[in-house]
Amino acid sequence: MSEIELDGQRYQCNKFPTRQAWHVAIKLLPGADGLWYLMSGQLNEVEDPDTRSRNGFAAIATVMREINPADADFIIDACLDNCRFLSGGQWAPLRAPGSLNGAGIMLQAADSFDVQLRLVWEVLNESMRNFSLEKLRLFQSASPSLQAVA
Numbered sequence: 686m687s688e689i690e691l692d693g694q695r696y697q698c699n700k701f702p703t704r705q706a707w708h709v710a711i712k713l714l715p716g717a718d719g720l721w722y723l724m725s726g727q728l729n730e731v732e733d734p735d736t737r738s739r740n741g742f743a744a745i746a747t748v749m750r751e752i753n754p755a756d757a758d759f760i761i762d763a764c765l766d767n768c769r770f771l772s773g774g775q776w777a778p779l780r781a782p783g784s785l786n787g788a789g790i791m792l793q794a795a796d797s798f799d800v801q802l803r804l805v806w807e808v809l810n811e812s813m814r815n816f817s818l819e820k821l822r823l824f825q826s827a828s829p830s831l832q833a834v835a
Contacts, residue, residue, distance in 0.1 A: 691803055695771040696779070698807035701763065706812050708748045709763050712756040713809075719747030720809075741775050745802070764799065764808035765790070779804070 701709060713720055731737040745777045749757060762780070769776040770792050781789035790796045795804070 687807055689803070689807060691800050692794060693790070695775055696753040696795075696804060697769040697771075698804060698811055699767045699769070701808070701812040702766060705763055709760055709809075710813065712760055713748070714751065715756075716748030717754075717766075719751070745806075761801065763804055764805040765795075767808045767812075768795075768804050775799035777810065 686700065689696050689698065719740070731740055732739040752760070762784070766778075770779055771777075772792075777791065779791055779795055781791055783789075794802065797814050
């Protein structure tokens with residue numbers, strides 16, 4: 686779990702349950718090259734903050750370009766479902782239970798591209814930082830029927 690503050694609002698970003706992590710990882714496979722760059726730590730080695738921001742955005746754009754819109758919605762919703770925000774001294778779910786396709790955001794401040802992008806990244810990083818997308822990609826190439834599972 687990680688806690689971050691964005692625009693004065695505190696958020697808690699939790700790991701995916703194992704089964705959900707599996708489904709998200711499979712849906713991320715088409716964009717694995719960009720995701721690998723983000724998760725490998727190479728981005729953190731770039732010293733210039735402007736270059737780091739440009740490289741990070743380019744890597745995220747690479748990931749999103751390769752993922753079909755339905756899978757992107759699934760990934761974003763799954764990530765936001767694992768976020769909570771601090772309200773009145775207690776943590777509350779960021780999205781209403783059972784909400785689909787971007788609906789149900791419970792906090793107006795989180796209904797922005799930059800906030801959601803950061804929250805999605807935090808959940809992915811928290812959930813998959815020790816996970817090898819390369820191993821899953823190799824497994825998938827050896828077993829084409831895995832595509833049907835996603």
